[in-house]
Amino acid sequence: MEIRAITEDEVKAFRLALIETFGGDPEADPQGDERFRALVDRGRSFAAFERGQVIATAAAYDFEMTVPGGSARMGGLTMVTVRPTHRRQGLLRRLIAVHLDDVRRRGEAISGLWASDAAIYGRFGYGIAAESEELSFDGRALAIADAAATDGVEQIDEATATETLPGIYDQARPGRPGMLGRSAAWWLHRRFRDRAELRNGASPRRYVVTRRGERPTGYAVFRHKPCWTHHIPTGTVEIEELVAVDAPSEATLWRHLSRIDLFPNVSWWNAPVDSGLPWIVSDTRQLHRRRNDALWLRIDDVAAALPQRRYAADGALRLAVIDPGTPGPAPAFELQVEGGAGRCAPTDSVPDLAIDRAALGSLYLGAFSAAQLARFGRIRGTAISIATMDRLFRSDLAPWSAEIF
Numbered sequence: 001m002e003i004r005a006i007t008e009d010e011v012k013a014f015r016l017a018l019i020e021t022f023g024g025d026p027e028a029d030p031q032g033d034e035r036f037r038a039l040v041d042r043g044r045s046f047a048a049f050e051r052g053q054v055i056a057t058a059a060a061y062d063f064e065m066t067v068p069g070g071s072a073r074m075g076g077l078t079m080v081t082v083r084p085t086h087r088r089q090g091l092l093r094r095l096i097a098v099h100l101d102d103v104r105r106r107g108e109a110i111s112g113l114w115a116s117d118a119a120i121y122g123r124f125g126y127g128i129a130a131e132s133e134e135l136s137f138d139g140r141a142l143a144i145a146d147a148a149a150t151d152g153v154e155q156i157d158e159a160t161a162t163e164t165l166p167g168i169y170d171q172a173r174p175g176r177p178g179m180l181g182r183s184a185a186w187w188l189h190r191r192f193r194d195r196a197e198l199r200n201g202a203s204p205r206r207y208v209v210t211r212r213g214e215r216p217t218g219y220a221v222f223r224h225k226p227c228w229t230h231h232i233p234t235g236t237v238e239i240e241e242l243v244a245v246d247a248p249s250e251a252t253l254w255r256h257l258s259r260i261d262l263f264p265n266v267s268w269w270n271a272p273v274d275s276g277l278p279w280i281v282s283d284t285r286q287l288h289r290r291r292n293d294a295l296w297l298r299i300d301d302v303a304a305a306l307p308q309r310r311y312a313a314d315g316a317l318r319l320a321v322i323d324p325g326t327p328g329p330a331p332a333f334e335l336q337v338e339g340g341a342g343r344c345a346p347t348d349s350v351p352d353l354a355i356d357r358a359a360l361g362s363l364y365l366g367a368f369s370a371a372q373l374a375r376f377g378r379i380r381g382t383a384i385s386i387a388t389m390d391r392l393f394r395s396d397l398a399p400w401s402a403e404i405f
């Protein structure tokens with residue numbers, strides 16, 4: 001079966017295969033083709049064709065991702081589908097090979113994705129690189145002290161939000177590994193244009209910002225979901241995104257969102273795992289928290305990817321990177337860190353440790369410790385080399401992928 005990049009004329013057929021496979025209704029999203037054209041390069045949208053029909057799809061976004069101390073380009077794999085009539089015949093495997101060729105051609109060292117199903121991508125060298133927290137609480141059952149929340153809060157309309165939010169986001173982004181750069185088109189199509197069919201009974205988006213003096217320092221985007229239970233208001237504030245440049249602004253936003261009359265419940269499906277909430281509420285047990293995998297990374301070109309981040313300590317390591325199931329010796333690399341900057345090159349010397357490629361993805365942004373991965377055999381090496389890896393790869397803030405793609 002032929003797999004190739006689609007042409008302009010094939011956008012509709014590509015999207016139809018995608019929508020049908022994910023169980024959607026093509027009529028429900030009239031802006032879909034326009035959004036696709038604005039955000040996705042047709043040259044990196046691949047489809048498998050059989051007798052002129054699109055059977056399988058895979059596309060990629062061009063992303064700039066924050067990594068500890070810097071940023072790296074990433075091919076963001078998305079829209080992966082194989083029609084049910086053609087499953088388990090190796091089409092996904094072929095699509096991933098085509099995607100990785102494309103990533104390499106474009107000089108990206110990393111491929112990343114959000115998985116619809118967590119069982120699929122480990123075998124292709126992707127590891128969980130950022131987790132998220134599904135968070136909910138009843139604001140009536142806890143308090144957030146005034147002292148923690150120091151800024152003013154202002155509700156703004158959408159036109160003001162389009163001018164204000166990108167600046168706050170860009171200020172917060174360099175400090176938080178995993179966050180992605182957003183183009184103007186991305187803001188418009190992914191963050192501002194509302195899709196009524198996805199609201200599920202909730203209001204249009206509301207926007208609040210925090211200010212210190214004149215300077216905006218944080219924002220929350222949320223929806224109101226009204227509800228009355230036995231005549232008692234039990235509505236929910238459904239958070240879509242909360243971004244703050246520092247801790248007091250984050251606390252201010254949490255305090256505001258936890259005290260909106262008629263909407264005592266607060267929920268966010270994708271909070272950072274180290275949000276400030278547990279440290280500022282009067283009763284942490286009132287917070288319902290569930291961790292999920294979020295961003296998955298494949299560190300495809302190790303020698304290029306490792307120098308793209310900075311390191312928490314200096315040191316040197318030789319690591320063999322294993323692709324399970326690939327015959328022959330695993331390629332080895334030497335990472336040398338001086339003044340926090342890394343240099344990395346292939347080496348023939350005996351490695352200090354061996355790590356499987358997916359585990360390297362899990363380590364890259366600092367989401368997990370090397371000791372943790374070593375305990376269950378994902379890294380094998382001496383205690384000293386594992387400890388060195390931990391000192392080097394640590395990140396102050398947990399990685400967070402602010403949105404699904």
Ligand SMILES: CC(C)(COP(=O)(O)OP(=O)(O)OC[C@H]1O[C@@H](n2cnc3c(N)ncnc32)[C@H](O)[C@@H]1OP(=O)(O)O)[C@@H](O)C(=O)NCCC(=O)NCCS
Pocket residue numbers: 021022079080081082083086087088089090091092093094114115116117119120123
């Ligand atoms: C997931 C999907 C893309 C797989 O496509 P496919 O062409 O059937 O996959 P392949 O035949 O190439 O399988 C490759 C490998 O992945 C495994 N695999 C495929 N889908 C899997 C799943 N859902 N769960 C676990 N393993 C899976 C296969 O068993 C095979 O393993 P092996 O090579 O180790 O034996 C397809 O089932 C699909 O379109 N699902 C619905 C949409 C979706 O979930 N897309 C993913 C978006 S992130």
